Amino acid sequence: MNIIPKLNIKLLYVIFTLFILSMLIFPVFSIANYAEPLIFGMPFIMVWVLFWIFIEFLGLIFFVKIDKNIED
């Protein structure tokens, strides 16, 4: 994992953060802007938000793993 220089990790993190943000605001958000179908009983728009929260969590696990700067 040492191949990725520290600066690039930060840059990747910023890109990742902006990507998640863009999924949750307009204009991208308009592709999810529907109440139906219901998934697990919840409206599509709500499931979309929850889905990206979950992806964000996975992404953060990835960053914590590759971040060799994490040890103090």
Place this chain on the structure above:
Amino acid sequence: MIAWQIALLAMSLYLIIAFAIGLSAGRGRSFFSISEYAVGDRGFGLFVMWFLMGGTIFSAFAFLGGPGWAYSKGAASLYILAYCTLGLLPWYIIGPKMARLGKKSNYITMGDFLGDRFKSKFLIIIIGIVSLLAFIPYLTLQIKGMGYIFNVLTFDNISYNFGALLALGIVVIYVATSGVRGAAWSDVFQAILMLIVAWILGIYFVESLHGSLGNMFSKIIENDPDFLTIGNEGSKISAARYSSNIVVSMLGFVMWPHLFTKSYTTTARRIKLTVLVYPIFAIFLLPVLFIGFSAIGVVPDDALGRPGEVLPYLITHHLTESGILYGIVGAGALAAAMSSSDAITHGASVSFGRDICKVIFPSLKENQELWIMRLAVIGVGAIAYCIAIYGSDGLIALLLGAYGAIVQLAPGVYSGLFWKKASTLGVIIGLVVGVMVTIYFQYIAASSPYDLHPGLIGVLVNIAIVFFVSIAQQQNEENYAHASKFVDEK
């Protein structure tokens, strides 16, 4: 015993436990150290950090306002989930940096950092004032929540004023004596309690009122297809406002002084691991929205004075007659309000002591400064209490405008950390003009351009000013070297 007495007993039991935890957290620690009072000697563990940061999103707003938003504004309430998950992401980058800089130069507030970086005492005082102006209405809302919960769940046997005074009094005492550690450990207990209560209530109301989630949402869609979408004809919020709300929250969340200074309470590693679990806390908020949606078609529109009353209405009309349940719900809601109140009163007291008093009277000794902070806890609590009891709704709405001011701190913090050319003048003018533009679009203009959040317009103007003023001013070698200590810090 009748129901309200059992409820009162359960809530009192909760208050006693929270009080005991808050008081005992400070035992065995130095009572005379500012570093201990303000930032817990920079030694908070991971477990405390999780609940400390998690507890702050569960404020009285989340518990009372969250269901109110879902009930009255539908899909707009998804904004709460989005901002809670995104809000802490920038902390992964700036938090560790602040933790190291803070340790090196002994910072305890945001003013300490910006004042040092931009070599300006004037800037520190502005930050202190903006912080206090934003903290007081925030605390006022929590106090209103606490008084309201006491009053409703004891069926008017405990007055609004007395209930608010009791809960606030306990917060004030444990914060004044145990400092940030008191706030932190009581937050652990409070966060766990309110999570449990939120899930029990969310599941209970959906099941008992509608049978299942699918049923509940089907009925809502049938009744009003656009209620669960954003920016359509029947939607309650425009696409631009929804998106700009999220962007402002993401920029501003970590700029709240009581959250920003938590960078100083722990290590870089623990900050990153705290950001990691935050999305989970956002998912915990889901049942809070379910509570609000479950009230649609059940609670008549004219039964409520304000949408924020929807949860108390459901509890008193659609929960069983069990006093114990009332008590548990009351304890959970009080926990939500109190875990925010303690962080706010603590943050306000530190800002007042360090960013205002210490700058105006630099000869203050550590001991005197610390006593000012402890007394400020009482002072801030008293002011917010008086506004909550005697203030008109209009006054509170006016003070809430200070919320939009918090995000104006972001350009200063980010340019201070990442841009060597950023100039003192640019940051100060940007901050002041940004706040004024925000206030203009919030109160004076009839509407904002494209229905954007006023804070976003302010922050864009703010960024432009910081950029152009800094470019126009030539930084000398000395300033450049000074800035490099912050920007190139590894």
